[in-house]
Amino acid sequence: MKRLSILLLILIFFLGGVYWGLKNFYHNYSYITLWMPEENLVFLVPITIKLPANTVAPQLIIEKLISFNDTDSLPLINPFPSGVKLLGCSIQKNLIELNFSSQFLLPFEEGKEESRLILSALSYTLGEIPGVEGFIINIEGEKKESLGEISLGEPYPVMHNFPNLYLSGKEKEDEKQKILLYYLLPRSELLVPVTLMGSSDSLTSRLERLKRNVEGFLVSPFPPATEILSFKVSGKKAYLNLTSAFLNSSYPKAQAKAILYTLSKNTEIKELQILIEGKKIRQLNKITLNKEKELNSIYSFKK
Amino acid sequence: MKRLLITIILILLGVNSSLLADEFKILANGKEIKFNTPIKITRGEVFISLDDEKALKSISALLGGVYFQSPDGYLICKDQFKSNLSLNLEKIGVQGEYIPNPLIKEDGKVYVPLTLLARSLKAGYHIDKLNKTAYLFPTVTEVYCIKKEKRLEVIVQATAPIEYNTFFLTQPSRLVIDIPNTVVNLTRKEVPKENDLISEIEVSMEEKDPQTTRVILYLASPLIARVSSRIQLDQVRLKLNFPEEETADASSSEEPPPQQTSNFSSLLTQQILGVEFEEKKDVQQISIFSSGPVVYEWNWLEKEQKFYIDIKEAVLPQAKLTRSIENSLIKQIRVAQNQTSPDKVVRVVVELNRPCGIEVKPSSEISNCLILNFYANKQEFENITGSRSGYVGFLLSNKTVVIDPGHGGADFGAINPDLGIAEKTITLDIALKVYELLVKDGWNVILTRNSDRDVVSAKASDSEELGGRVNIANKCNADLFISIHCNASYNRKVSGVSSHYFKEIDLPLAEMLQQSLTQNILWKNRGVQQNRFFVLRYTKMPAVLLELGFISNNTEAKLLKNPEFVSKVAQAIYEGICNYMIKYMPQKVARKVVQ
Numbered sequence: 001m002k003r004l005s006i007l008l009l010i011l012i013f014f015l016g017g018v019y020w021g022l023k024n025f026y027h028n029y030s031y032i033t034l035w036m037p038e039e040n041l042v043f044l045v046p047i048t049i050k051l052p053a054n055t056v057a058p059q060l061i062i063e064k065l066i067s068f069n070d071t072d073s074l075p076l077i078n079p080f081p082s083g084v085k086l087l088g089c090s091i092q093k094n095l096i097e098l099n100f101s102s103q104f105l106l107p108f109e110e111g112k113e114e115s116r117l118i119l120s121a122l123s124y125t126l127g128e129i130p131g132v133e134g135f136i137i138n139i140e141g142e143k144k145e146s147l148g149e150i151s152l153g154e155p156y157p158v159m160h161n162f163p164n165l166y167l168s169g170k171e172k173e174d175e176k177q178k179i180l181l182y183y184l185l186p187r188s189e190l191l192v193p194v195t196l197m198g199s200s201d202s203l204t205s206r207l208e209r210l211k212r213n214v215e216g217f218l219v220s221p222f223p224p225a226t227e228i229l230s231f232k233v234s235g236k237k238a239y240l241n242l243t244s245a246f247l248n249s250s251y252p253k254a255q256a257k258a259i260l261y262t263l264s265k266n267t268e269i270k271e272l273q274i275l276i277e278g279k280k281i282r283q284l285n286k287i288t289l290n291k292e293k294e295l296n297s298i299y300s301f302k303k
Numbered sequence: 304m305k306r307l308l309i310t311i312i313l314i315l316l317g318v319n320s321s322l323l324a325d326e327f328k329i330l331a332n333g334k335e336i337k338f339n340t341p342i343k344i345t346r347g348e349v350f351i352s353l354d355d356e357k358a359l360k361s362i363s364a365l366l367g368g369v370y371f372q373s374p375d376g377y378l379i380c381k382d383q384f385k386s387n388l389s390l391n392l393e394k395i396g397v398q399g400e401y402i403p404n405p406l407i408k409e410d411g412k413v414y415v416p417l418t419l420l421a422r423s424l425k426a427g428y429h430i431d432k433l434n435k436t437a438y439l440f441p442t443v444t445e446v447y448c449i450k451k452e453k454r455l456e457v458i459v460q461a462t463a464p465i466e467y468n469t470f471f472l473t474q475p476s477r478l479v480i481d482i483p484n485t486v487v488n489l490t491r492k493e494v495p496k497e498n499d500l501i502s503e504i505e506v507s508m509e510e511k512d513p514q515t516t517r518v519i520l521y522l523a524s525p526l527i528a529r530v531s532s533r534i535q536l537d538q539v540r541l542k543l544n545f546p547e548e549e550t551a552d553a554s555s556s557e558e559p560p561p562q563q564t565s566n567f568s569s570l571l572t573q574q575i576l577g578v579e580f581e582e583k584k585d586v587q588q589i590s591i592f593s594s595g596p597v598v599y600e601w602n603w604l605e606k607e608q609k610f611y612i613d614i615k616e617a618v619l620p621q622a623k624l625t626r627s628i629e630n631s632l633i634k635q636i637r638v639a640q641n642q643t644s645p646d647k648v649v650r651v652v653v654e655l656n657r658p659c660g661i662e663v664k665p666s667s668e669i670s671n672c673l674i675l676n677f678y679a680n681k682q683e684f685e686n687i688t689g690s691r692s693g694y695v696g697f698l699l700s701n702k703t704v705v706i707d708p709g710h711g712g713a714d715f716g717a718i719n720p721d722l723g724i725a726e727k728t729i730t731l732d733i734a735l736k737v738y739e740l741l742v743k744d745g746w747n748v749i750l751t752r753n754s755d756r757d758v759v760s761a762k763a764s765d766s767e768e769l770g771g772r773v774n775i776a777n778k779c780n781a782d783l784f785i786s787i788h789c790n791a792s793y794n795r796k797v798s799g800v801s802s803h804y805f806k807e808i809d810l811p812l813a814e815m816l817q818q819s820l821t822q823n824i825l826w827k828n829r830g831v832q833q834n835r836f837f838v839l840r841y842t843k844m845p846a847v848l849l850e851l852g853f854i855s856n857n858t859e860a861k862l863l864k865n866p867e868f869v870s871k872v873a874q875a876i877y878e879g880i881c882n883y884m885i886k887y888m889p890q891k892v893a894r895k896v897v898q
Contacts, residue, residue, distance in 0.1 A: 039794065039796075039797075040797060040799075040827075040829075041792060041794070041797050042799075042829050042830065077794065107793075110717060110791065111710075111716050111717040111726060111788075111790075111791050112717070112791050112792055112793060112855075113790050113791065113792045113797065113850075113853075114792060114793060116832075116834055145764075145765075145766035146764075146765045146766040146769060146837050147765075148765065149709075149765075149769065149788075149836050149837055149838070149848070150834070150835055150836060150837065151766075151769075151835050151836065151837040151840040151841070153840070156835070165832075165833070166830045167810075167814060167817075167830050167831035167832075168817070168818075168821075168828055168830055168831070169802065169813070169814045169815070169816070169817030169818035169820075169821065169828070169830070169831050170818055170821075171814065215827065215828050215830070216827065
């Protein structure tokens with residue numbers, strides 16, 4: 001009995017250790033999303049990076065954002081002026097107070113479009129942190145009423161939903177519904193979520209709208225002349241039968257991902273089976289959403 | 304030798320004569336008739352083959368008749384299918400009477416003289432040998448009046464569909480109806496004995512091109528005439544009102560001063576000869592006739608739904624005129640001597656049942672005539688105002704727009720060192736052009752700065768300077784605020800135009816401006832973006848900040864330096880404002896002026 005008790009104790013400790021180890025293993029890394037402007041400075045592109053779990057804090061996220069240096073390999077622009085430093089970062093209730101060095105002011109003073117994108121990049125990136133509603137910017141510890149033309153009279157809100165809202169000014173009367181669609185950045189595999197206005201958010205409406213490019217800034221995942229031959233959803237899987245023009249592109253897998261992301265918003269869809277004129281294509285088999293955080297994972301693009 | 308010459312002349316005449324028939328034209332009611340069988344000219348008379356059914360049908364139809372073949376022969380009917388001409392090759396009947404046979408037979412074909420056709424269609428006939436043309440005209444047969452309870456109707460009856468123009472003449476006062484392409488053969492001319500409106504009617508032929516019948520109504524006093532919609536195409540029907548006991552006063556002094564002035568410079572006193580109202584397909588038209596060029600001002604009273612136009616240095620021989628219009632758009636038209644000293648002002652007031660589009664323009668066809676067009680259909684009006692041929696404007700009273708040229712003075716804004724230009728200069732150039740367009744259109748326009756200066760002071764902080772611009776707009780309770788800027792980037796390839804809004808009420812204005820800008824200047828559409836610009840955040844009215852291209856992009860910067868391009872951008876902004884007003888503020892009446 002004594003032996004049994006000892007064995008049981010050993011087993012409990014062993015299993016506990018395994019559990020603790022596994023837990024540590026899986027929590028060793030956290031995925032965070034940084035939002036960076038594309039080259040035309042119209043849209044922000046989400047970039048997923050992996051950080052050691054115990055290091056993840058708003059301060060580190062902002063530091064990663066302002067020092068993002070993968071813009072040479074990716075068609076992105078870091079809007080933060082060189083030399084800018086995050087001097088402080090504190091959280092008060094739902095607000096993050098950021099203290100930047102004076103270099104931060106430069107694009108605002110020069111009236112550069114990058115200044116607007118700095119605020120958007122902060123707003124989108126901090127919006128990824130649960131519970132954060134807004135942020136305050138101080139320069140060298142001093143509160144500012146305005147930065148260039150921008151008012152800072154009250155906290156700047158973070159972006160939670162419907163990023164990259166694009167209104168062309170040509171929207172029709174009945175286009176009151178926000179639709180989130182995923183496009184591709186030209187000459188890249190980077191996916192860009194864009195919110196457009198439409199008359200319906202049905203899956204077929206999303207696919208139809210997705211066939212058109214966004215004003216020369218973003219590319220549709222459906223290459224020109226691609227026709228949708230059939231579309232159906234069964235459980236968590238969507239089936240899309242397309243003409244062969246779909247393959248007239250360098251990134252069919254990224255295109256498929258963009259379509260899957262578009263279809264998965266507010267639906268159960270987690271998998272996409274693309275058929276080309278009724279036939280399965282090896283590289284397009286079982287496109288799945290394994291993890292929410294894999295969107296534009298930086299490790300996929302690093303040379 | 305003499306004989307030879309005569310022979311040659313005779314041969315030439317013969318050739319000429321044979322050519323004559325080939326080249327001869329027939330115009331029926333102004334339209335040329337095409338023939339399948341060549342016409343014949345014999346003894347100076349024109350003959351048409353009875354086989355050419357298509358030509359005969361055309362002639363008959365254009366002159367209000369019907370041609371057909373029946374077992375009894377060939378028939379031309381007019382006046383509710385009462386037979387006017389019957390041809391059975393044996394007997395010829397015209398309006399019930401048999402006449403000697405005028406038909407000719409040649410090459411197995413039977414030809415009928417054009418004069419006979421004219422007679423049976425009650426049409427006028429004229430042959431111009433010099434121009435080798437025969438004309439068949441509708442005939443003006445009756446001019447008479449019907450006296451009704453409150454009005455007198457003047458009816459001019461013709462034998463076939465007619466076109467007409469009406470206008471006023473002075474000394475003595477006359478209302479003229481010109482009916483081109485007609486002849487007169489009056490069977491009836493009547494003027495009621497006891498009426499205060501028309502003293503005499505005169506009908507004459509005017510020897511002009513085209514030949515025109517002129518009906519002149521000699522007026523006992525100026526009047527408001529209403530030309531009825533065309534119920535019958537062969538009739539002109541004018542409704543003239545008897546002077547009424549005035550209940551409504553056109554010279555009401557509660558109306559504020561007018562807003563818009565014409566460009567006429569005449570200071571001679573003119574007489575208002577009359578006002579005409581006509582309902583057309585898509586528009587209701589009021590024409591104001593004067594004895595000479597006039598200076599005018601107009602205004603719109605939103606609450607009272609009243610439009611009025613003041614005609615300066617003008618007199619109305621009669622004290623007041625009132626005309627009630629029974630339709631869904633216009634309630635009443637009133638004309639009165641609003642002022643006699645120091646200035647002589649005639650005021651025309653139009654009471655409306657509901658807002659509508661209004662166009663004010665001098666008539667392009669009749670001198671000394673001012674046209675007011677009232678459009679009930681919004682789409683129709685929008686179609687017209689969307690036209691680039693004219694300029695679009697608004698009939699606005701007490702509507703203020705603040706135009707804010709970004710930066711200025713010590714604040715250069717963004718700069719392009721290559722081209723040596725600063726944002727503050729471009730924004731001012733564009734703002735001044737927009738200002739000109741809006742002021743011309745009757746807006747109350749305020750510029751936050753009209754020269755290269757700071758709005759507050761060179762030493763003011765960003766928020767103080769921007770606050771100064773916001774205060775200007777808020778203090779004057781502006782209806783719209785538009786801040787004009789240029790964009791810049793470290794990346795010199797970045798380009799395009801964007802409109803920025805912050806409050807929800809800003810969005811429609813931003814959308815309209817962005818649409819107009821991208822349609823007119825065809826730059827990259829960077830979209831309508833929500834951003835917390837200081838001037839948008841703190842203004843109380845719909846406000847938009849425009850980023851008009853990238854000064855850092857040399858291609859766009861060069862264009863922004865070009866005065867013609869600046870005008871184009873200003874026009875696009877102006878059109879965007881107009882489109883916004885039409886779409887989102889329909890209670891404010893809009894107008895268009897064609898220049």
